[in-house]
Amino acid sequence: MVLLSAPRWLRSRLTDRFWRVQEVLKYARHFRGRKNRCYKLAVRSVRRAFVKSTKARREKKRFLRALWITRIEAASLEHGLKYPAFISNLFKSQVELNRKVIADLAIYEPKTFKSLAALAQRRRQEGFLAALGDGKEPEGIFSRIVHHF
Amino acid sequence: IAKTSLTSPPWPEVKLPDPAEEAKYHAEVVQKVNGMIAAGQYGRLFAVVHFASKQWKITSEDLIMMDNVLEAECGDRIRMEKVLLVGADDFTLIGRPLLGKDLVRVEATVIEKTESWPKINMRFWKRHNYQRKRIITNPQTVLRINTIEISPCLS
Numbered sequence: 001m002v003l004l005s006a007p008r009w010l011r012s013r014l015t016d017r018f019w020r021v022q023e024v025l026k027y028a029r030h031f032r033g034r035k036n037r038c039y040k041l042a043v044r045s046v047r048r049a050f051v052k053s054t055k056a057r058r059e060k061k062r063f064l065r066a067l068w069i070t071r072i073e074a075a076s077l078e079h080g081l082k083y084p085a086f087i088s089n090l091f092k093s094q095v096e097l098n099r100k101v102i103a104d105l106a107i108y109e110p111k112t113f114k115s116l117a118a119l120a121q122r123r124r125q126e127g128f129l130a131a132l133g134d135g136k137e138p139e140g141i142f143s144r145i146v147h148h149f
Numbered sequence: 150i151a152k153t154s155l156t157s158p159p160w161p162e163v164k165l166p167d168p169a170e171e172a173k174y175h176a177e178v179v180q181k182v183n184g185m186i187a188a189g190q191y192g193r194l195f196a197v198v199h200f201a202s203k204q205w206k207i208t209s210e211d212l213i214m215m216d217n218v219l220e221a222e223c224g225d226r227i228r229m230e231k232v233l234l235v236g237a238d239d240f241t242l243i244g245r246p247l248l249g250k251d252l253v254r255v256e257a258t259v260i261e262k263t264e265s266w267p268k269i270n271m272r273f274w275k276r277h278n279y280q281r282k283r284i285i286t287n288p289q290t291v292l293r294i295n296t297i298e299i300s301p302c303l304s
Binding site: 048 | 158160163165195204205206233234236238241243244245269270271273280282
C-alpha cells in the first residue's frame with residue numbers, strides 16, 4: 001500500500017532557529033544597549049553596520065591620503081618649504097615617491113627627509129632662474145615706457 | 150627705467166653656486182660615499198621598493214603582505230628590481246626615479262599564500278526591499294625581506 005500524501009504527524013519544522021539567530025547576533029555583541037541582545041533590533045543595526053563598513057572602505061583611501069599630505073606639509077614647513085612647492089619640485093626632479101612613503105620617511109628618517117627638502121629647494125631655485133631667462137628684452141618691442149604728449 | 154611692482158620678480162633673488170666648484174664638491178662626496186659603502190661602514194639599510202603597484206619602505210627581516218596572488222611557490226627567493234631609494238644612517242641614494250640594478254639588490258622569500266579574512270560587502274536601500282550581501286576573501290601573499298645589499302658603483 002503506497003501512501004501518496006504525507007500523514008499529518010510529519011511536519012517540516014525549523015530546528016536550527018537558534019543558530020540562524022546567532023549568526024546575526026555574533027556581529028552585534030559589541031554594540032550598546034538592547035541591540036546586542038534582541039534579534040529584531042540587532043538585525044537592523046548589523047545591516048547598517050555592514051553598509052557603513054562597505055562605504056568606509058572607499059573613504060578610507062581618501063582619508064589616509066589627506067593624513068599623509070598633512071604630515072608632509074608639517075614636515076616640510078619645519079624645513080622652510082610649503083607643501084605645493086615641495087611636491088611639485090620633487091616631481092620635477094623625477095623623484096617618484098608617493099605620499100605614503102614620504103610621510104613615513106618624515107616620521108622615521110628625518111635626515112633623508114631633510115635631503116629631499118634640500119633637493120626640492122634647489123630645483124625650485126633653478127626653476128626661478130630658468131623662468132627669468134636671459135634678462136634681455138624680447139625683440140619687436142621698441143620701448144616699455146609710454147610717452148604722453 | 151623706474152622701479153615698478155613688476156620690474157623684479159616676486160620671489161627673492163637667488164644665486165646658484167659656481168658650477169665648476171659644485172662639480173668638484175659632488176665628485177668628492179660621491180667618492181666619500183663610495184668609500185664608505187666599500188668599507189661597509191653602514192648599519193641597517195632601508196629601501197623604498199615599488200612592488201605590486203604599491204611603494205613599500207622596507208628593511209631586512211621584515212614582513213610584507215600583498216593583497217594579490219604572486220606566481221611563485223612558497224619558499225621561492227625573489228629579487229625586487231624597482232628600487233626607488235636606499236638609505237643608511239649617514240647617506241641616502243635617491244633614484245631618479247629608479248636606482249640601477251647593479252647598485253642595489255633586494256632579496257625576499259615567499260612565506261605564505263592565504264586568503265584574507267571574510268570581508269562583507271552589503272548594499273541596502275531603505276523602503277525598497279533591496280539588500281545584497283556578498284562575502285569577499287582576497288588572496289594574500291606574505292613575503293619576508295631577507296637582505297638589502299649595495300655595491301660601490303656610484304659615478
